[in-house]
Amino acid sequence: MAKNKLKKFDDIKAYKNVFEPSIDDLKDQFNLSGKWNEIVFKNNNPIVLELGCGMGEYSVGLAKKHPNKNFIGVDIKGARMWQGATQAIDQKLDNVCFLRLRIEFIHQCFGSNEIDEIWITFPDPQIKKRRATSRLTHPIFLQRYRQFLSDKGQIHLKTDSQFLHGYTLGVIQGCGHVLEDAEHDIYNAKVSRDNMEIKTHYEKLYLAKQMAITYLRFRLNFNYGK
Numbered sequence: 001m002a003k004n005k006l007k008k009f010d011d012i013k014a015y016k017n018v019f020e021p022s023i024d025d026l027k028d029q030f031n032l033s034g035k036w037n038e039i040v041f042k043n044n045n046p047i048v049l050e051l052g053c054g055m056g057e058y059s060v061g062l063a064k065k066h067p068n069k070n071f072i073g074v075d076i077k078g079a080r081m082w083q084g085a086t087q088a089i090d091q092k093l094d095n096v097c098f099l100r101l102r103i104e105f106i107h108q109c110f111g112s113n114e115i116d117e118i119w120i121t122f123p124d125p126q127i128k129k130r131r132a133t134s135r136l137t138h139p140i141f142l143q144r145y146r147q148f149l150s151d152k153g154q155i156h157l158k159t160d161s162q163f164l165h166g167y168t169l170g171v172i173q174g175c176g177h178v179l180e181d182a183e184h185d186i187y188n189a190k191v192s193r194d195n196m197e198i199k200t201h202y203e204k205l206y207l208a209k210q211m212a213i214t215y216l217r218f219r220l221n222f223n224y225g226k
Contacts, residue, residue: 008082017097018085020078026108034111040097041070046116049074051103051136052123054200056084056096061198062119063088063096069116071096074103103136110148118145118155122202125164137168139175146220154180157216158196160206165214176221185212 012018019040021030037044046069050059053073063071073096075081081098088096099109126134133140137157145155157168165184172179183189186196187207193215203213 005079008079012078012082012085012098012100015085015089015098017088018078018081018100019097020100021105021109026105030109033109034114036072036110036114037070041095043070045070045095047072047114048117048119049106049115050119050121051106052120053081053084053098054122054202055080056087056098057200058119058121058198059096059098060084060087060091060093062195063093064091065195065198067095069095073098074101074106076100076102103141104144107144107147112148113150115145115148116150116153118149118153120155120157120159122159122200122206123164125159125161125167127161127163135164135167137164137171139171142171142175142177142220146222149220151222152219155216155218155220157214158186158203159214160203160211162212162214165216168216172216172218176223178219178221179216180219181215181217183215186215187213 013020019032025031032039036047048062048069048071050071050073053059053075054077056073059071059073073081073084078100081100085098101109120136123136126132132138159165169182186193206213
């Protein structure tokens, strides 16, 4: 492993805006579950998650744009997360932090109704059929989100993958979730949408290749599976 990557891992371990629960921390419930505003943000503002945050561009960009909301970027790749966490510290952004975690454990880190909104930005579409349950919009994951998302909480999916866009539309319809917005090419759409001006490193690469960026916004059917 490169020395630079090792230094980044050492840095985030010392950062006060990065949290890395261990397996033992997750055996029952993470100690911050239900207490993120009380302990971390020290306010009662809505909390927004970015799942698969990568370098944290969206989390940091949203935090700068919406100072009256709190943001948590979630990813397992600490060397990438370092960039967003460092930027947040340098810019003195107290309304954004990062959670280094495999997303399949996400439901163990938050309390009921603690999260008001979720952004899923350019996740791995997991195209192979045997990887279907690893898609972040698979019903298994949506059931996990339901454990901590507020009743009116919105989920946003922004992706270059037409496959994942179509798959998620099918999940929404099949599970009776509430589709609020859908667009196959947001930058050539007639209707402008809020927060689309924030672009991740990977989105810029996709746009340079003239790939269409898709968008979905939906709410969960809390009666599904009961």
